[in-house]
Amino acid sequence: PISAGYIPSFWVRIRQLGGDIVQPTRLAPLVKPLLDRLGQKKLPAFLPKTIQFPITAGANFIFWTWLCIAFSDVGGYFAGRKFGKTKLGAISPAAGKTSPNKTVEGVIGGCAFSMFLATLGAWVQEWPYWFVLGPVHGVSLALLGLVGDLTASMLKRDAGLKDFGDLIPEHGGIMDRVDSYIFTAPYGWIMCGYVIPWLKRFADGRAAAAAAAALVV
Numbered sequence: 001p002i003s004a005g006y007i008p009s010f011w012v013r014i015r016q017l018g019g020d021i022v023q024p025t026r027l028a029p030l031v032k033p034l035l036d037r038l039g040q041k042k043l044p045a046f047l048p049k050t051i052q053f054p055i056t057a058g059a060n061f062i063f064w065t066w067l068c069i070a071f072s073d074v075g076g077y078f079a080g081r082k083f084g085k086t087k088l089g090a091i092s093p094a095a096g097k098t099s100p101n102k103t104v105e106g107v108i109g110g111c112a113f114s115m116f117l118a119t120l121g122a123w124v125q126e127w128p129y130w131f132v133l134g135p136v137h138g139v140s141l142a143l144l145g146l147v148g149d150l151t152a153s154m155l156k157r158d159a160g161l162k163d164f165g166d167l168i169p170e171h172g173g174i175m176d177r178v179d180s181y182i183f184t185a186p187y188g189w190i191m192c193g194y195v196i197p198w199l200k201r202f203a204d205g206r207a208a209a210a211a212a213a214a215l216v217v
Contacts, residue, residue: 057125076107083103117138128203129203
């Protein structure tokens with residue numbers, strides 16, 4: 001199916017972005033000794049299979065983005081349990097029918113967690129205008145993750161299923177765990193492949209213009 005195959009394939013495409021240009025993050029000085037060690041041949045044979053070099057800009061983007069999505073789910077769950085009073089169905093009957101336990105407070109909590117981590121990730125990766133782009137990215141991930149979650153819940157309800165499978169005890173199948181990553185994939189491709197590079201060129205152009213103006217003065 002498109003939702004289970006083609007759309008998530010954008011994560012694979014993102015992984016390849018930036019492979020021709022090494023762009024160290026602010027954490028590079030801290031993790032470089034560990035990565036150098038992991039790249040040595042004396043390590044167990046299974047390690048090179050789990051860590052693929054080079055660690056591209058796309059790979060860094062995926063790490064922070066997946067972190068945001070995961071903690072959006074966690075933050076939404078705990079915020080909903082602690083503060084949840086307003087059912088999501090109060091503002092969206094379709095969403096309420098699909099997932100009656102979700103609350104507006106839970107959605108806000110998920111957005112807050114994702115926004116914080118996305119802002120931190122944007123700073124670490126040295127995105128242009130990270131203080132604006134980071135929060136926008138975080139909220140977008142949380143909301144698109146919610147859409148993926150609701151879509152999966154709708155499919156399960158239509159099929160009369162509680163879970164997509166029973167592979168993971170108490171959690172269901174693989175699809176039950178990755179539904180939030182479906183619609184965030186094409187968005188991530190656009191953000192990492194087009195929006196961030198364009199903003200970098202824009203910021204570099206402004207910096208060059210400012211430097212040139214300073215020399216004239």
